[in-house]
Amino acid sequence: MLLLRRSAVGLGGVARWGLRCLCSGDAAGRYRNTxxxxxTDFPMRVNGPNLLEREIQQKCGFDQLYKWQREKKAKKEYCLHDGPPYANGDPHVGHALNKILKDIRNRFEVLRGRQVHYVPGWDCHGLPIELKALGDLGTNELTPLQIRQKAREFAESAISRQRAAFQRWGVMAHWENCYYTFDGKYEAAQLKVFQDMHNKGLIYQDYKxxxxSPSSRTALAEAELEYxxxxVSRALYITFPLLTLPAKLAAKAESWGHVSALIWTTQPWTIPANQAVCYMPKVQYSLVKRADNEQLLLVASERISSLASVLxxxxxxxxxxxxxxxxGGVCQHPTIPAKQAPLLPANHVTMTKGTGLVHTAPAHGMEDYGVATHFNLPVECIVDEEGRFTELAGPELQKKSVMTEGNATVISMLQAVGAIVKEEDCVHSYPYDWRTKQPVVIRASKQWFINTASLNDKxxxxxxxxxxxxxSARSSLLAMLDRRTYWCISRQRSWGVPIPVFYHKETGEPLLNKHSVTHIANVFSEKGSDSWWTEPLETFLTPEVLQKSKAGAVSDYVRGEDVLDIWFDSGASWAAVLPESDPRADSYVEGKDQVGGWFQSSLLTSVAVRNKAPYKTLVVHGFAVSEKGEKMSKSIGNVIDPDVVINGGKDLSVxxxxxxxxLRWWVAESNVFSEVQIGPNTLNAAKDSINKLRNTLRFLLGNLQGFDPRSQAVDPKQMHYVDQYMLHVLREFSMKxxxxxxxxxxxxxxxxLQSFITRDLSNFYFSIIKxxxxxxxxxxxxxxSCQTVLEEILDGVSRSIAPVLPHLAEEVYxxxxxxxxxxxxxxxxWIKTSSVWRRPGLEEAVEGACAIRDSFLSSIPGCNAAKYELIISIEPGLFFELIESLQEEPTSTCSQLTELMMTSRTTLTSSLPLDLPSDAVTSTGNFLINLEGGMIREESSYSVAAMPTSLSRCPRCRRYTSDEPDCLCPRCKTVLENAK
Structure with a gap:
């Protein structure tokens, strides 16, 4: 079947709402009121949308919809699990993008008859909230309990503002039944996940x-970093003098003289912590001599050319x-005379930068630690929690910041002993604390970890x-999993869920088992996690817990002071929020930053506990940016406040x-899988699009005045063919x-929607039926018949756009x-359609007539089709029979075929007459009929002759169908006679 375009002709589309009476002049004036x-009183444009939308929300029970649909019986449930926004500030357009995107889907599911499970939540713990809560106090002399109280108050205030905004945006939920990660019952569910993972040996304590983050004074997980x-780092090429020659090279090395291993580092401050120099076993190395000073250096062979250029x-x-x-080779530490550094093999050594020999400080590097574990090297941390050298670094360095003056002092020490071959600035990607925007360091400390490497394959x-x-986002998910071999889940802060562990006062051994954690979870469920600080130790270490744990007396233990990483907080939300019958959501919908965050922490915890993902579908959307593609920033001044978008700013003209x-149309219309631009241009375009839609809806409502579809609707089989055809088109539209x-x-x-309105309605159907x-x-x-179809179209269009524009949809309703x-x-x-509306043969008839009309219109460019009459010639066959169904008599001014052609009069024949007038314009074409899946295929030719009509314009309908000037046409005359 050929789907042919439908041309815009005649009176045009709904853009001409202010259409004057179809009668004009003195004669027309007599019939104006007929x-x-x-x-309709439905407005074409809305002034003060804020007030109207609030009225609609109240009148249409927006706040009761979620509860209503939860109580309604439904065969299927749809669960969209809400990723918790962070409770540390005002709502922004990123929130709007995310929440509206979720709400569009939820409202669609409600409309289609499913029971939606959607519980909004907030991530309430963590350092940013703690810092903001304490920022105005100007003191650090607070107890953990006081800090927690201030942080809770700050979080609750942010939640209140965000929740009000989400409601104003029309987001459907039971807003009195949300989840909060600081709620006692949530914390208890989280500890149950922690317990299950600990029982399986996935959670452990280690010094690594x-x-x-010195600026935050806490450990960070990979997901809390931004690069x-x-x-800019000060990069050094440093010599480590060779003290002991490797056994395999001893014979040939007798004549070498003084040789140094050459290493390269961007972190000179780690040199005092060096324990080894690593090489790649299967790579070629060379002894080289500098031409300028004859210094002998040991380097990787493939790095010689680059090093020569650098030096x-x-x-x-x-x-x-x-x-x-x-x-077997051993080097001398460059600044500590009593210390030696063995040459050791390691697979993490690369040849892309540096010298092919890597300085190894096990306490300050992930790969370095692996080498230390394998070769039993010391792991001595020389940096404290504030990022300053400890006394282990020596009196010259103690208490100096490793990132600033401490780094400079180490460089001076290396210069003093002549160990620096080359010093340069190196611009490179470096991890920063995503909260404080300050650089981080790597330091060994005693922390709690999850062994994610053992979960990776699952x-x-x-x-x-x-x-x-x-x-395309799947590869990022997999790459993030590969990058994380372990997950540090302990944080050295007060505001969070305490890690449920006790330590023996003398041995330091942790007391942590299913008996202790289960009891702590029960206490938290009843009293909240503040009880960790308010309740005596006996509340948690009861005689029963001690007995089952085979532990000593209560007095032998102290409480742990660390809290859980907030990614563990939110990552356990599936256990606390999703339905118990099947705690697996149909969808998780979040921004791309959650690929390494909530998506991953939720996956790892769920796989660890029950061997399956907590979601069936992941939707990964982009970020909101300015219309220039820039990240929104207060310093740049390009921040779009959703409250200003809705209510207007101080200067309403701007x-x-x-x-x-x-705001909702902006979300729906955007390609949310890339960066989503917002600004005056996009918002004005969205407003204009909605106004055009309102215009169409107003046309539909205006022509349904006084029509009751419950008593006056026409059965599809009795309808005009073009009306039946539009039901067919509406059904196709609704399915898409x-x-x-x-x-x-x-x-x-x-x-x-826009194509349906412009192409099928305004430019085709509305023009024909007026x-x-x-x-x-x-x-x-x-x-x-026409009103029946208009009512179905109004209903279908309203429902199709309702998930995006719920306020407009309810206003229309x-x-x-x-x-x-x-x-x-x-x-x-949802949209109500019927299989009866699918009429393939009818579709061919109307589409065939449209093909004929296109041929006719192309033959009279710029002319008014209403002033012409047509002779249509089709060779006998199926196509002739289809077109004949639109006009039973040979010639007619009021047939369905004439209506489709929008002409004065139409004659249907099997051949054009030979005596056509001289001013007749002819055109030809072909139409392919394709029915029953290709079983019936027939291509037919047609000819069209168009000539100026000899009829006069009717003063009432303005069609050229009257026999005499200023006289009513037969149709209008009959209408008025019957109205008397």
Missing amino acids: VLLPR PVFW NPEH KTNLESLDTFTGSDLE AKDALKKVRVIPE SPPYGADV VTDAYSEFDNGRVIRL DRLYCDPEDSLGRR LHAPGHDEGDTLFRSG
Whole structure:
């Protein structure tokens, strides 16, 4: 079947709402009041959208919708688990993008009859809240309990502001039943996950290097880092003199003389903590001599050329050997005379930068720690919690910041002993604390960890069963999993869920088992986690717990002071929030920053406890940015406040009030899987699009005045063919819209809607039916047939856009015919279509007529089709029979075929007459009929002759169908006679 375009002709689309009476002049004036023009009090534009939307929310029970649908019986449930926004500030457009995107899907599911499970939540713990809560106090002399109280108050205030904004945006939820990570019952569920993972040996305590934020004075997880690509470090090439020659090279090295291993580092402050120099066993190494000073250096062979360029001298290779030949060699530490550094093999050594020999400080590097574990090297941390050297670094360095003056002092010490071969600035990517925006260090400390390496394969297998939208995000998820071999979950702060552990006063051994954690969880569920500080130790270490733990007396133990990483807090939300029957959500919908955050922590905890992902589908959206593509920043001044978008700013001429639906349209229309731009241009475009939509809806409502579909609707089989065809088109449209919503493709919904309105309605159907609507008898079959379809279209369009524009949809529903007072759209279901509407043969007939009309219009460019009459010639066959169904008599001024052609008169024949007038314009074409899946295929040719009509314009309907000037046409004359 060929789907052909439908041209815009005649009176045009709904843009001409201010249409004057179809009669004009003295003759027309007599019939002005007999024409049934559209009438409605539905406004074309809305002034003060804020007030109207609030009225609609109240009148249509927005706040009761979630509760209503939860109480309604439904065959299926749809669960969208809300990723908790952080309770540390005012709502912003990022919140709007995320919450509205979720709400569009939830409202769609409610409309289609599913029971939606959606519990909004907030992430309430963590350092940013703690710091903001304490920021105005100007003192650090607070107890943990006082800090927690201030942080809770701050979080609750932020939650209140955010919740009010979400409600104003029309987000559907039971707002009195949200989840909060500081709630006692939530914390108890979280500890149950912690206990299950500990029982399986996945949680352990260890002394190893972790990312450490001196500015926050706490350990950080990988997900809490952001990398600054413009960080500048002072990079050094440093010599480690060779004290003991490798055994395999001893014979040939007798003549070498004084040789030094050359290393490169961007962190000179770690040199005092050096324990070894590592090489790659299977790589070639060389002894080279500098041309400028004859210094002998040991380096990787493939780095010689680059090093010569850096050092600005020629490097002569004196000998070459395999890395494994370096085994047994020992170097002198450059600044600590009594300390030696063995040459050791390691697979983490790379040849992309540096010298091919790597300085190794086990307490201050992840890979370095692995080498120390394998070769039993000391792991001595020389940096304290504030990022300053400890006494282990020596009196010259003690108490100096390792990132500033301490680093400079180490460089001076190296210069003093002549160990620096080259010093340069190095611009490179470096980890920063995502909260304080300050650089972090790596330092060894005693922390609690999750062994994520043992979960990696299970997590990847679980992800195979998860649908990822867009699919391209899957590789990022897998890459993030590979990067995390362990997860540090302990934090040295007060505001959070305490790690449920006790330590023996003398041995330091932790007391942590299923008996102790279960009891602590019960206490937290009843009294909250503040009880960790308010209750005596006996509340937690009861005689029963001590007995089952085979522990000593209560007095032998002290409480742990660390709290859990907030990613563990939120990552356990599936256990605290999702339905117990199947704690697995249909969808998780969050920004791309959660690929290494909540998506991952939720996956790891769920896989650890129950071997499956907590979600069936992951939707990963982009960030909101300015219209220039810039990240929003207060310093740049490009921040868009959603409250100003809705209510307007101080200067309404610059920042007008758009209302919530404009904000929602912006979300729906955007490609949310990339960066989403917002600004005056996008908002004005959204407002204009909604106004155009209102115009269409107003046209529909205006022509349904006085029509009751419950008693006056026409059966599809009795309708005009073009009306039946429009039901067919509406059914196709509704199915495509349903599919698009199901795919989280709201942009496609908008495109389908706009195409349907412009192409199928304004430029085609509305242009054709206006004469029948305005000039046929009010109760005629033809007019009621048309109104029946208009009501179905109004209903279908309203429901199709309702998930995106709930306020507009309910406003239309308040004006629409066919339902009782108090009914609301969202309580009445999705688009109602019928399989009866699918009429393939009918579709071919109308599409064929459209093809003929296109040929006719292309032959009279710029002319008024209404002033022409047509002779259509089709060779006998199936196509002739289909077109004949639109016009039974040979010639007619009021047939369905004439209506489709929008001409004065149409004649249907099997061949054009030979005596065509001289001013006739002819055109030809072909149309392919394709029915029953290709079983019936027939291509037919047609000819069209168009000539100026000999008929006069009727003063009532303005069609050229009258036999005499200023006289009524037969149709209008009959209408008026019957109206008397």
